Amino acid sequence: MQKFYVILVDGTIYFSWLFIVSMGLTLIYGVMKILNIAHGSFYALGAYTAAYAVGVYFAGHYPPVGSFLLLILSGIAVGGIVGLLVERGLLRPMYGRDEIVLVLVTYAAFLVFEDLIKLIWGVDPYFAYQPYELLGRVSIGGIAFAVYDIGLFALAVVIGIAAWWALERTRSGKLLRAVIHDREISTAMGINVARMFTATFVIGAMLGALGGAITAPAISVVPGIGVDVIVLAFAVSIIGGLGSVAGAAVGAFVVGLARAFAVHLLPEAELFVIYGVMAIVLAFRPQGLFGRPAARKI
């Protein structure tokens, strides 16, 4: 029972992380139909910027509470700037090309960013453990958990609700849903689809970088952290159904729990379980749990 409880909490913590990281990917795919491999770069850039900024911040002996704000802001800022540059500079000339070509463009961007990160921050690991340590631990049901991880869960919930509200309850959200539904008709109706694309990509990139930034205190930030994230985020988005926010939440929860079960009960199967779940879901519901099947066209 105790073990089951730990698995549940671990799974929930992992869920929070996966959800924040996958949201951006699934959003970009939903609107733009681009499988953005550079998402892993946004994640890595966010982690590096945050770790660097937090390091500088603590070296300056400012009030430690501000470091949380700094984490979030630095992630959002770098994601926004880089996202805007990539969309405007790289993707815009490519719209209208084949989906696979766009995947490859983002793959190329990913390769460039991998080395750019090494050029900027070197190959030595960065540590930004202070915010993590600062919050200490709390005992729930007899087991000590890091408060930071619980904060992550709260953040994931806030982001999830914000995304739902923005998409379902605001005017721009409605316009965006129209673009998702039918790009051409939306253009004909006077929606500025190009601007929608830019906004979506920038927000998606921000979410990716934010995911990296908030993870930075819990890990050592080293080159290559982006590469595993991409395929994990793919798995989550695919399980839930690419392009669906609710799907990302469910996918993240399924993967989070599956991984927690594997880690505690059968550690050898950790990676296997995640992609096994993905394969099973795809085999029975190729459009994902929340995706709608496409109609057959003659």
Next chain:
Amino acid sequence: MRTLAALGALLAALLVAGPLIPSWLVFLLTVAFAKALVVLGLLVMMRAGLVSFGQGLYYGLGAYAAGLATNFLGITDALALVALGGLVSAIAGYVLGLVMVRYREIFFAMLSLALSMILYGILVRSVALGSTDGFNLPQPSFFGFSVNGPAGRLLVYALTVVMATGTAMMLHRFINSPAGVVGEAILTNEIRVEYLGTSVTSVLHLTYVIGATTAGLGGALIAIAAGHIDPDLAYWTTSGEFVFVAILSGIGHVAAPLLGMAVFEAIRSFAFQYSPYTWQMVVGISMLAVILFLPSGLWSLFAQRRRARGAA
């Protein structure tokens, strides 16, 4: 017919050039042609609309089949190992193909990605197979003779070149055969093909098995050539690279992957040699340049010129 003759000439030229070119070029070409085998299979699949982001599965299977046969069964004959790698992947491809042909487009791509990552996950956690480090293979033998040193490497090169160009010839015949032509029709409009009375499933299944087999052959050859295998052979970046090269080369002609992979490996090797810290950046920028300036792939350089000459 002209393509077959040209490929035959290429093969002869490569075989003659083998002993004359420096050993680093021999190795580079061996690796390039072994990987080109995978891309050749992918080319046939992509012509029928199956873009697999998981060819690493069969590439890794072929390599591990060859590696395990060497280390546990004591088979060192290069030809036997390559045949075994191809066979194992073909069987796996046949079985998985039963399920895979039901999927299209992004779902096909992602399911193949998931399957390859499952293999990766298993390999990484298999301590007996060296986990993430993989393991080494001894020098292969040829028809019972063990040939060491540069001569052995030349033989592996020759075997790889023969396999790659031979496969290219066979696949050239295939894409011009009824099954190959139906594959293209499936990409254009699948339901019409069904209405016309052809089984889409069986054609796609055949295409899928071809892709799996060539990937297995390529994997076994790379295992023999490099003398080392590790789980990265099945990682998604490896599979992504194959799709990349297929797109960069262009899928219009069976010789395109041979050229594309050689160019890709050359760029990567030189980038790695001259700027070890930024080689990925060099590769990425080269890829972007090709996508921007040669939308139909490297092969369009040749195709365009020929068309221009034909018009004049």
